[in-house]
Amino acid sequence: MAADFTDGIPLDRIRFNDQGLVPAIAQDYLDGTVLMMAWMNRESLAKTLATGEGWYWSRSRQELWHKGATSGHLQRLKSIRYDCDSDAILMAIEQVGDVACHTGERSCFHQIGEGKQAPGANTLSELYDVICDRRDHPNPESYTCKLFAGGDNKILKKIGEEAAEVVMACKDDDPDQIAGEAADLLYHTLVAIAHHNVPLRDVLRKLHERRR
Structure with a gap:
């Protein structure tokens, strides 16, 4: 049974931008590696809290996006919090398959200079x-x-x-x-x-x- 995080964040406290979106950062729950940043609207945040899995809003497709629904690389929520201005979300997740980036890299933040380098964890x-x-x-x-x-x-x-x-x-x-x-x-x-x-x-x- 999926964990329910609906009490973790009061939706009315979140300050969505003019497009109705808020940035959400996904971080590995074990070693702290920053895996990705994507956008959430109120509905995707509510689904994330209710299902315990990562849901986002795709700005290019203009639709809800269940992370890993196609690839199998689901994101299982371990904890979630919001910042002091209530306009950013930080999630500690278990990344199924240990791949968060659509390129096949573990983290979306793998580019440095002209090359690639996995981001530091701890x-x-x-x-x-x-x-x-x-x-x-x-x-x-x-x-x-x-x-x-x-x-x-x-x-x-x-x-x-x-x-x-x-x-x-x-x-x-x-x-x-x-x-x-x-x-x-x-x-x-x-x-x-x-x-x-x-x-x-x-x-x-x-x-x-x-x-x-």
Whole structure:
């Protein structure tokens, strides 16, 4: 059964523009990546709230647009809010198929300069992408690549060492040292996750479940 968000936004509070539209930004609910921006009118916003799926207004076709109805790339609403001026919508969504753009890219915001580059999400996700790149394109001078070359024995030994250092930093009650040692532990844990080909999104999904 689809979630009902009709109590999430009071429609009468939203300030639609002269064309009766309001910009709506869709953001990945796990890593925060901005996936797309489209327009909503009052009816499409009401349908989004009632069905828990992304509905927009197509300015080119002049009709309601159920995102993913044709491609299968539906957007499942996780949360929705509006800004301080009540004239913009921000949605946290689960993007089915992990493709929001009609070009096949994950995000519509993939262009930079004359080329393409996936937009940054959060620091943890960006670091994991770098680690996976080191795994897939080994460089003998890279510390990360040396960890991968050493396999579980080397990686897990480092995790044990870093975990102990986090404990000692906490016992010393040194905020800067705690932050540094925790960062080292997270980094080496990400290397282990990548070594076992576990998608970071699976970890983020588990963390999201822990919030309940």
